[in-house]
Amino acid sequence: MFAPGTAVRVKDDWPETRGPVHIRTPHYLRGMQGVVVRHLGSFRNPEDLAFARPAPLRALYHVRFDQPSVWHEGRAGDELQVEIFEHWLEQA
């Protein structure tokens, strides 16, 4: 589990290139660093549910990113907040 305030990095992983998948982690955040805002609860992994496979519970977090670093636009201090499952995050 990641505590609020933990610096994390979204895995720079591209399962789309390895076969049929269902992924909730936007492509533009792969490899980007953010900060955990809060644990939203734990939910069955949609990547498994999408294929009717047994789906373990996974922690879901709100993660905040510095928007200009992600989009190369916006003002300093603009933020982007995205829901990301734990298995996509690693400590930065």
Add this chain to the structure above:
Amino acid sequence: MTPPAAGVRIAGMDKDTPHATHDLGGVAKFMCEAVDTAPHALTDFDKEVDAIRGILGAKGIMTVDELRRGIEAIPEADYHRLSYYRRWIRSIADILVQKGVVTEAELRSALEAG
């Protein structure tokens, strides 16, 4: 919104990035399109598709996650051509055939019967 200047690299937004068809965030060719925020009425077809999805979920035949997976598997040209609920019914049909709930022959004869 202004597209990124030429030569600016945005992580995950390179032309060759293998993002899925539905994963449109930050994709340059969609960045200058105005979003239609006007309310639009649902057609009878839309409501029927929604009801079918609801019944399939309630009976444990198909989850909403499977619906999304099926929508994401629609080839790119079809994906952008189809309306929201036409994507749904395309996914529902594909998933039900994959799971053996209906056969392609049954689907075809039902469509021909109108």
